Amino acid sequence: GENVEQHPSTLSVQEGDSAVIKCTYSDSASNYFPWYKQELGKRPQLIIDIRSNVGEKKDQRIAVTLNKTAKHFSLHITETQPEDSAVYFCAASKSTNAGKSTFGDGTTLTVKP
Amino acid sequence: DTAVSQTPKYLVTQMGNDKSIKCEQNLGHDTMYWYKQDSKKFLKIMFSYNNKELIINETVPNRFSPKSPDKAHLNLHINSLELGDSAVYFCASSPSGADTQYFGPGTRLTVL
Numbered sequence: 001g002e003n004v005e006q007h008p009s010t011l012s013v014q015e016g017d018s019a020v021i022k023c024t025y026s027d028s029a030s031n032y033f034p035w036y037k038q039e040l041g042k043r044p045q046l047i048i049d050i051r052s053n054v055g056e057k058k059d060q061r062i063a064v065t066l067n068k069t070a071k072h073f074s075l076h077i078t079e080t081q082p083e084d085s086a087v088y089f090c091a092a093s094k095s096t097n098a099g100k101s102t103f104g105d106g107t108t109l110t111v112k113p
Numbered sequence: 114d115t116a117v118s119q120t121p122k123y124l125v126t127q128m129g130n131d132k133s134i135k136c137e138q139n140l141g142h143d144t145m146y147w148y149k150q151d152s153k154k155f156l157k158i159m160f161s162y163n164n165k166e167l168i169i170n171e172t173v174p175n176r177f178s179p180k181s182p183d184k185a186h187l188n189l190h191i192n193s194l195e196l197g198d199s200a201v202y203f204c205a206s207s208p209s210g211a212d213t214q215y216f217g218p219g220t221r222l223t224v225l
Contacts, residue, residue: 094210101214
């Protein structure tokens with residue numbers, strides 16, 4: 001089955017710096033890669049996603065890149081703000097797997113003012 | 114007009130009891146899920162249903178039994194609760210398998 005590894009497990013940056021979180025996946029048939037943000041005591045919520053036919057996607061300060069050959073994808077947050085502090089999860093799934101998304105173990109991002 | 118709702122939000126119970134958590138989505142999605150999030154924040158899928166049919170059943174003890182009366186509801190019944198069952202349980206739904214998942218607010222289960 002699919003295996004998703006996420007690094008680092010914790011990340012601390014100064015406000016205004018950039019943060020990068022990386023994930024690798026094992027199943028080359030995976031074709032959908034979302035990123036979820038979970039604030040303390042809240043539910044995970046999608047912040048950005050990418051499909052396998054696209055190499056990069058950007059939404060304001062957040063971007064995701066996908067390297068299908070190397071089977072890894074990354075989340076980039078620029079100009080970090082204290083409200084970006086949260087746990088971030090990557091996930092991988094494929095259309096033929098009827099509902100199974102495999103999640104990474106999460107990255108706790110702390111943005112220091 | 115909550116998209117995915119769960120009840121109860123908190124559940125405190127004694128070991129050995131049986132309890133249920135209910136989930137409803139009003140998004141018209143075909144696929145619903147149950148996840149367990151432990152104290153280390155790992156998010157692990159337990160079950161997935163597509164149009165009321167069980168699709169995924171991860172290695173979950175058979176004390177856990179999901180039930181989907183219709184495609185908008187997915188309930189979780191847990192028998193003979195154990196200390197290790199203490200966690201936050203999230204329900205989620207998505208239009209299809211490889212798509213955005215919308216999570217419920219979570220149910221914090223504490224087994225004493």
